[in-house]
Amino acid sequence: MRSSVPCKGHLLQKFIKECWSKCWCNKKCGNRIVQQSITVKLQVFLTPEGKGWGLRTLEDLPPGAFVCEYVGEILTNTELHERNVGSPGNKNTRYQVLLDAGWGSKGVLKDEEVLCLDATVYGNVARFINHRCSDATLVEIPVEVETPDHHYYHIALDAMEELTWVRGVRS
Known part of the structure; x- marks a missing residue:
């Protein structure tokens, strides 16, 4: 479930509300996105630009696809x-x-x-997602209660493209 309710005075930002153990729904419920773990093929690789290790997808992903949580x-x-x-x-x-x-x-x-x-x-593998100051391929969408930082695509990416993100809350 996505909400448009702002938190802590931030600008309006989407967040995910996950079902939890006391919910009577099925374990495959659509509100258990993060709990399903990583389902996309990812690869840790040594970047050619000298940034060290990076993370990339090995398959094309549509906008809004869940990638992973930062642990x-x-x-x-x-x-x-x-x-x-x-x-x-x-x-x-x-x-x-x-x-x-x-x-x-x-x-x-x-x-x-x-x-x-x-x-x-x-x-986990999210530690290899490099920071990019602009035009990042991932955006943070807070998840209510469980953990504060999960990554979703905001644009479609082709396979073998490096995953990057801008740390911090944005509008």
């Missing part, structure tokens, strides 16, 4: 900073997303209040 550990900004400072290795291989930038809040959020999603240690 990771939920940390505060403070915890994330401490993890990054104390961690050896290449800082470019971190897979972090800011979950709450304080939209609609009365004041500035403290570091211990801001939540981040870190897919560096615990995550």
Whole structure:
């Protein structure tokens, strides 16, 4: 079920309302999109542009097709900073997303209040989706209650095209 109800003072944005365990519907219900897991063929590949690893589709997908959810550990900004400072290795291989930038809040959020999603240690294939500042092939559509970040195509893509996204809430 899609809603046009805005949240936290954001500009109007679509979101998905998923059925859950207490719902009496069938497990194949149309409101269980995210729970069906990844059903499209994806490939992790080394990008030729030197961006490192990327993710691409191996099949043509229509606009609006579900790709995957972004999975990771939920940390505060403070915890994330401490993890990054104390961690050896290449800082470019971190897979972090800011979950709450304080939209609609009365004041500035403290570091211990801001939540981040870190897919560096615990995550899934979505960690390889590269960021693009504009013309991204994926858009974020929040999913009510379960997790805040799922990816859907907003344009049709041909097979072998890299998946990219713009992090953050947009109108």
